[in-house]
Amino acid sequence: MIDISSQTKRKILKMKARVKIDELIGDDIRAHGVELDIGRIIRTWEERPGPTRMPGIGDLREWDHKLLKKYPPHYLPFCDLCCLCTMGKCDLSRGKRGACGIDMAAQQSRIVLLSASIGTATHTGHARHLLEHLVETSGRDHHLDIGASVNLEAPNIRLVTGIKPITLGDLEDVIDYCEKEITQLLACCHTGQEGNNIDFESKVFHAGMIDHVAMEAADIAQISSLNFPKGDPEASLVDIGIGCVNPDKPSILVIGHNVAPSVEITDYMRDHGLEDAIDLAGICCTALDLTRYNNKAKIVGPLSHQIRFIRYGGADVIVIDEQCVRTDVVIEAQKVNAPVIATSCKNFQGLPDRTRDSVDSIVGDIISGKSLGAAILDPVKAGEVAVRLATAMFPKRKKFRAIPDEATIAAAAKACGGCDNCRRVCPNDLPLAEAIAAAGKGNLSLLGELYESCIGCTRCEGEGVCAKGLMPHTMILGASRIRMGKEKFRVRCGRGPIQDTEIRAVGGPIVMGEVPGVLGMVGCSNNPGSWKDVGFIAEEFLKRRYIVTTSGCAAMQIGMYTTENGQGLYEAYPGTFDAGSLVNCGSCVSNAHISGAAIKIASIFARRQLNSNYEEIADYVHNRVGAVGIAWGAMSQKASSIAAGFWRLGIPVIVGPHGAKYRRMLLGRKDHDEDWEVIDARTGERVYAAPTPEHLFAVAETREEAMVLIPKLCMRPSDTTKGRSIKLNHYIDLHRKFFGVMPDDMHLFVRTTADIPVAMKEDILKALRQTDWKEGDGRIPDPTLLPRLVRKGGRAK
Amino acid sequence: MTSDDPWQRYEVPGSTQSTVVTKTAVITALLKKAAHPLIVVAHHADIPANVTGNPVEIIIRIADAGRIPVIVTPSTAPAFRKRGFTPTATLSIMEIGARLNDPDWSIGDDHQHPDLVLFLGFPYSMGWLLQSGLKSFAPKGIRFISIDQRYQPHCTLSFPNQSRDEWITHLNTIADEVGYT
Ligand code: SF4
Ligand code: SF4
Ligand code: SF4
Numbered sequence: 001m002i003d004i005s006s007q008t009k010r011k012i013l014k015m016k017a018r019v020k021i022d023e024l025i026g027d028d029i030r031a032h033g034v035e036l037d038i039g040r041i042i043r044t045w046e047e048r049p050g051p052t053r054m055p056g057i058g059d060l061r062e063w064d065h066k067l068l069k070k071y072p073p074h075y076l077p078f079c080d081l082c083c084l085c086t087m088g089k090c091d092l093s094r095g096k097r098g099a100c101g102i103d104m105a106a107q108q109s110r111i112v113l114l115s116a117s118i119g120t121a122t123h124t125g126h127a128r129h130l131l132e133h134l135v136e137t138s139g140r141d142h143h144l145d146i147g148a149s150v151n152l153e154a155p156n157i158r159l160v161t162g163i164k165p166i167t168l169g170d171l172e173d174v175i176d177y178c179e180k181e182i183t184q185l186l187a188c189c190h191t192g193q194e195g196n197n198i199d200f201e202s203k204v205f206h207a208g209m210i211d212h213v214a215m216e217a218a219d220i221a222q223i224s225s226l227n228f229p230k231g232d233p234e235a236s237l238v239d240i241g242i243g244c245v246n247p248d249k250p251s252i253l254v255i256g257h258n259v260a261p262s263v264e265i266t267d268y269m270r271d272h273g274l275e276d277a278i279d280l281a282g283i284c285c286t287a288l289d290l291t292r293y294n295n296k297a298k299i300v301g302p303l304s305h306q307i308r309f310i311r312y313g314g315a316d317v318i319v320i321d322e323q324c325v326r327t328d329v330v331i332e333a334q335k336v337n338a339p340v341i342a343t344s345c346k347n348f349q350g351l352p353d354r355t356r357d358s359v360d361s362i363v364g365d366i367i368s369g370k371s372l373g374a375a376i377l378d379p380v381k382a383g384e385v386a387v388r389l390a391t392a393m394f395p396k397r398k399k400f401r402a403i404p405d406e407a408t409i410a411a412a413a414k415a416c417g418g419c420d421n422c423r424r425v426c427p428n429d430l431p432l433a434e435a436i437a438a439a440g441k442g443n444l445s446l447l448g449e450l451y452e453s454c455i456g457c458t459r460c461e462g463e464g465v466c467a468k469g470l471m472p473h474t475m476i477l478g479a480s481r482i483r484m485g486k487e488k489f490r491v492r493c494g495r496g497p498i499q500d501t502e503i504r505a506v507g508g509p510i511v512m513g514e515v516p517g518v519l520g521m522v523g524c525s526n527n528p529g530s531w532k533d534v535g536f537i538a539e540e541f542l543k544r545r546y547i548v549t550t551s552g553c554a555a556m557q558i559g560m561y562t563t564e565n566g567q568g569l570y571e572a573y574p575g576t577f578d579a580g581s582l583v584n585c586g587s588c589v590s591n592a593h594i595s596g597a598a599i600k601i602a603s604i605f606a607r608r609q610l611n612s613n614y615e616e617i618a619d620y621v622h623n624r625v626g627a628v629g630i631a632w633g634a635m636s637q638k639a640s641s642i643a644a645g646f647w648r649l650g651i652p653v654i655v656g657p658h659g660a661k662y663r664r665m666l667l668g669r670k671d672h673d674e675d676w677e678v679i680d681a682r683t684g685e686r687v688y689a690a691p692t693p694e695h696l697f698a699v700a701e702t703r704e705e706a707m708v709l710i711p712k713l714c715m716r717p718s719d720t721t722k723g724r725s726i727k728l729n730h731y732i733d734l735h736r737k738f739f740g741v742m743p744d745d746m747h748l749f750v751r752t753t754a755d756i757p758v759a760m761k762e763d764i765l766k767a768l769r770q771t772d773w774k775e776g777d778g779r780i781p782d783p784t785l786l787p788r789l790v791r792k793g794g795r796a797k
Numbered sequence: 798m799t800s801d802d803p804w805q806r807y808e809v810p811g812s813t814q815s816t817v818v819t820k821t822a823v824i825t826a827l828l829k830k831a832a833h834p835l836i837v838v839a840h841h842a843d844i845p846a847n848v849t850g851n852p853v854e855i856i857i858r859i860a861d862a863g864r865i866p867v868i869v870t871p872s873t874a875p876a877f878r879k880r881g882f883t884p885t886a887t888l889s890i891m892e893i894g895a896r897l898n899d900p901d902w903s904i905g906d907d908h909q910h911p912d913l914v915l916f917l918g919f920p921y922s923m924g925w926l927l928q929s930g931l932k933s934f935a936p937k938g939i940r941f942i943s944i945d946q947r948y949q950p951h952c953t954l955s956f957p958n959q960s961r962d963e964w965i966t967h968l969n970t971i972a973d974e975v976g977y978t
């Protein structure tokens with residue numbers, strides 16, 4: 001008989017179990033090697049479950065509708081038409097409905113839902129594949145350890161699923177749940193399903209919430225199994241930039257997001273004493289995660305560095321895994337004679353599947369030129385092939401480049417007719433014709449100046465774009481090749497989660513408003529201008545003692561920026577989760593630690609119930625935690641699902657101009673007083689709490705507009721007078737700095753004279769007197785949107 | 798270089814697209830006829846000082862001559878204030894869109910919803926998207942007119958793609974015509 005003690009029973013989670021019994025002896029039975037597989041055991045943990053354990057797509061609808069009433073969707077249709085089914089195409093513009101009955105608002109929300117579902121599916125698919133690999137290498141029973149100071153190891157997972165994961169195997173249940181929800185969400189996009197835009201939006205939020213659960217599962221699995229930094233504020237500083245990759249050594253370039261093949265490459269190099277003989281470098285999140293495993297590895301740069309580094313000739317072999325990999329990577333690699341190894345079944349790129357072939361035969365075929373590369377779905381084998389290929393290709397390739405020299409560019413540029421066709425396909429509307437005309441006269445500096453603002457999309461080199469056959473992007477690279485060789489910076493590799501002790505230390509100051517805000521600088525490299533704008537924004541808020549958290553390509557771009565005195569931001573600012581600190585959590589999937597930090601504040605600092613209690617925690621975060629996300633260069637569907645996860649927690653997100661192409665914003669109306677009432681949980685009274693925060697999803701036209709919006713969106717109804725005064729000080733100061741005057745809406749945020757920053761008191765009072773501002777009674781509500789949270793004695797009105 | 802295809806070639810219009818207007822007199826006549834006109838300006842209107850013909854200065858002339866309210870985006874406001882002009886309101890591009898879609902929203906001394914809106918100075922794709930939203934969600938009957946240098950397909954009327962000199966000339970002509978009563 002197998003006895004489970006009553007204490008253990010209480011702590012048991014929902015889990016799968018496998019019991020092995022070497023020898024079983026009973027009255028009527030004697031057996032050897034008995035194995036029992038138990039599908040699920042339901043266990044509970046110390047905290048009783050709240051109302052929404054593993055919520056389905058409709059379970060948090062009421063909460064979503066509350067947020068969407070405050071922040072109604074504002075649509076920016078990318079297309080007048082819908083072409084989803086064979087009854088179409090349908091014109092939905094100007095109030096028309098499609099043949100299925102759908103209108104433009106619902107159609108836009110449906111597309112937003114599709115985007116968020118794709119993003120969530122991508123992180124969940126990533127988590128599933130990574131978990132399968134880690135279970136194989138570390139075992140299903142591998143104990144999750146993400147740091148001694150991180151007792152609340154999985155805030156998103158515990159909050160949403162009620163599971164307190166103890167082993168890798170527990171995460172399989174988490175991913176099972178995510179996959180089920182994604183299936184339901186995708187089903188909602190079918191013709192003749194959901195028809196109401198607000199209900200579509202609620203499902204977008206659901207996709208976002210699931211996304212953060214999946215990301216958290218992926219990251220705690222890899223932190224624990226691969227021994228990544230475990231909430232370490234002093235995680236290593238590593239090299240970043242094209243110039244960090246040594247041209248005198250064989251090199252391997254990894255691109256993508258699933259670190260498993262890169263880990264195997266590292267292990268093979270270590271096992272064979274090749275760590276110093278070969279440069280291992282990466283692009284995108286695979287690179288960030290690789291440096292969490294191997295701090296000698298290098299980061300080439302964000303997504304936008306793919307084509308430029310390949311054409312620069314720096315890679316002797318290119319290993320791709322999944323997500324955000326150029327879909328023309330094989331064609332580009334051919335230009336510089338570099339073979340490509342595909343390692344994910346999500347991304348074969350047309351390469352033959354050689355998973356079952358011997359390493360010798362794969363390497364032989366590629367070196368002889370018989371094949372351009374191979375798909376190898378076994379990460380261990382892919383690791384060995386990559387290392388052996390790099391060594392063999394290095395002397396053959398001689399770092400062959402597809403970038404012209406200055407003289408060649410100047411000669412070619414003379415043919416330019418100035419037709420502007422290249423500019424008219426450039427997403428950043430870069431003045432290519434002017435730069436090329438100057439190059440034709442021998443001045444390549446204008447081309448070189450475009451290097452940081454070019455996102456490397458190569459649209460300007462598309463078939464038929466230039467009648468003269470010129471290649472503007474290649475010309476930009478040629479004019480920048482010396483600079484590329486010198487591009488060297490430092491970035492702190494991802495530290496993973498925020499420690500519980502850090503939350504205890506800053507939870508109070510954040511909720512009171514005395515730490516002016518927590519920024520989550522996330523997203524891709526689809527910037528409207530120079531990548532340095534991302535670092536510029538980060539530096540301003542670090543100086544102002546905001547907590548700046550970051551991840552993914554944004555974290556890299558912050559690293560590729562230097563202060564006036566030439567220092568990198570990761571060198572100048574500490575990595576603790578504290579005021580004036582720069583916290584790189586890691587790759588895309590590490591975004592869950594940023595939302596997780598907000599959830600932890602509610603759980604650890606405010607002691608709110610966490611287990612399956614989403615609505616209450618989101619209500620707490622929305623009304624008290626002055627956090628805001630900035631995805632300046634957001635590009636992908638994953639960026640949309642990450643943002644959606646923040647929205648459901650009530651955390652605002654700002655995007656750069658290209659973010660308008662997500663085609664809907666969630667904007668508050670500060671001129672509608674009735675939208676900004678909260679319930680005071682002490683009394684049940686409804687009180688005006690000002691537009692705090694004013695928007696849930698907003699696009700900024702310029703870097704400066706974003707920087708003024710940030711402190712404004714960090715204000716919360718719960719701010720103490722000291723906290724509000726600090727936040728107002730930053731808002732007004734930045735507004736003056738960039739726009740020359742005080743903001744015209746500050747009367748909305750000054751509750752009493754005690755809120756006014758002392759240094760600006762006279763100016764502000766003078767300005768307030770010119771409005772209809774009236775001093776409030778100074779009572780700061782215990783704010784909530786949920787009538788059920790009104791305390792005994794009070795009654796929701 | 799005048800043409801009526803979207804400046805950004807891949808930002809193709811939908812089932813309907815703006816009528817190209819090359820005669821400034823058409824715009825001036827509509828402006829004068831409108832009961833509640835509005836001008837909306839974004840930051841590309843502020844051209845560096847070394848280039849002749851600043852659209853901000855021309856907009857100020859148009860606004861003063863026609864007594865037309867002007868909403869500017871936050872990054873555009875300093876260019877107006879520098880020239881001694883206080884815009885009627887400062888709102889972000891998307892906030893402007895949300896308010897124009899709201900039939901109950903009003904601006905200006907007459908507190909009416911605008912019936913004609915001129916747009917200028919928009920980063921191309923942001924203007925494109927804003928105007929696409931207005932095409933489907935704004936109250937019916939409002940005329941949206943893009944007077945940017947590049948053709949915008951989602952308005953009622955739009956200037957064609959044109960050279961900078963042509964554009965400045967056209968803007969100046971509108972200012973002259975509006976001032977001439
Ligand atoms: S899904 Fe509806 S709107 Fe879209 S093409 Fe089909 S019938 Fe038309
Ligand atoms: S590669 Fe660069 S210059 Fe060419 S279209 Fe893309 S962003 Fe513009
Ligand atoms: S498309 Fe060709 S000819 Fe035209 S401006 Fe660009 S480089 Fe010159």
